[in-house]
Amino acid sequence: MIKNWYCFGVAIVLWLICMWLTMPFPDALNIERGVSVLNVLIKTKDGYQIEGLLTILLLSICLYFLIYGVKKHQIFWSLALIVSFVFVPSLIVNAYQNTLATGINAVSYDIDKSDCRFKLEDDYTLKGTCRLPLQNLSTEEVTLNLEFYETYWYEDDVRSVSLMNAGLPYEVKLKGKQKKWVRVETLIDVSQLENHIEKGTVSGVHIIINGGGKIRRF
Incomplete structure (x- = not known):
């Protein structure tokens, strides 16, 4: 399944970084009005958001390394990565709040x-x-x-x-x-x-x- 372990490893690291940047905690995700891509806020009334643009850039690089890291089914793995990027952070927060969180957290x-x-x-x-x-x-x-x-x-x-x-x-x-x-x-x-x-x-x-x-x- 893995064609290039180096590319695959880089993709996983970038995926984790992107999810950390979009973790909806302690504040909710996208508490400002603006333009969002994959739940990432990239523009508000104050202009383009550097962190949001950086996240989308890192995600694009992550997809590039993933495609060259696997032998086949690149489209499937790319879609799986995008879907997990959108939904996994919320699942992690929910699990934390139901187990370890105290007070207003x-x-x-x-x-x-x-x-x-x-x-x-x-x-x-x-x-x-x-x-x-x-x-x-x-x-x-x-x-x-x-x-x-x-x-x-x-x-x-x-x-x-x-x-x-x-x-x-x-x-x-x-x-x-x-x-x-x-x-x-x-x-x-x-x-x-x-x-x-x-x-x-x-x-x-x-x-x-x-x-x-x-x-x-x-």
Whole structure:
């Protein structure tokens, strides 16, 4: 199966480096808005991302060495390498969180199911309500504080979820192995604010959690 052990070994080393560079931990993967290739963020509003471009370059070199390292079925091995590059890092993180992780390192957040709803109560008061699916994957209770942030792609994007920080602090307690829909609600004074949301729903809510001296971004 192996035609050139040197090329094959180089491919494996580069594959491991690429996976390490894209490991979605402690922060979630691609917490900024932008252009991604194979889950690698290569461009944001600030321009091209050197680390992302380097990762794609290393992955391309890895494929080159892999093709010359195996005797046959090069297409199969190339596809297997790409698929594993995309999915294996998340599997590793999940395994770690379910076994060795403690504190906020054991907390997972399903950003795709989160949302915040906004509605003007009067001319100067905005009501915000957010639903955030959090899960403690460890067996020990975890106490954390959370806050909100948002990423902008255009300079004229309106403020939305970051307005929820008017109600800080938000403390959350999760029992061992508990999966919980955290509901956060607050009234926001918008009398001095410009370019803010007035009504609607925002999905995919970005949050920051902190506890035990550690910080994670989703």
